[in-house]
Amino acid sequence: MFKAIFGGSPQSKILDFLGDHPDYDYSISDIAEYAEVSRPTLYKVIPDLMKKQLIVETREVGKSRMYKLNTKNEIVKLILKFDFELASKIAEMGEKDRIIFA
Incomplete structure (x- = not known):
């Protein structure tokens, strides 16, 4: 949802992907694939x-460093709350009032 509002910048794509899975950590390869960032x-x-x-960097698995959203950061907490509230509002809206995000 985040990248649909704020555009397709690499930062938006990364935060959007990690925000959908805040409890998990991912390698650079995984983030690249799922966030569609080179x-x-x-x-x-x-x-x-x-x-x-x-x-934050969470750990190393072999030679790969793992990263996840820093859910202790107040800005991140607000981003996650905004993302949830926005998705909830869009789900509540009737089809005719719904905003279409590409």
Whole structure:
């Protein structure tokens, strides 16, 4: 839902994907596949998202580092709440009033 509102920037795609699965951690390869962001772009964007404390590195599995949404961050809590409220509101709206997101 997040990327439908705020566009398809890599950051939006990453936050949207991780926001749909806030309790799980993912490798760069997994995030690239499911968020539809190239690996080179992820390597550029991940440090900024970590610096802003929006995502955290959780562990290493073999040589892969794992990342997840930082659900302890107040901004992330607001993003998740906004995403939930928005999805709930859209679900409540009648078909004629529904906004179509591409």
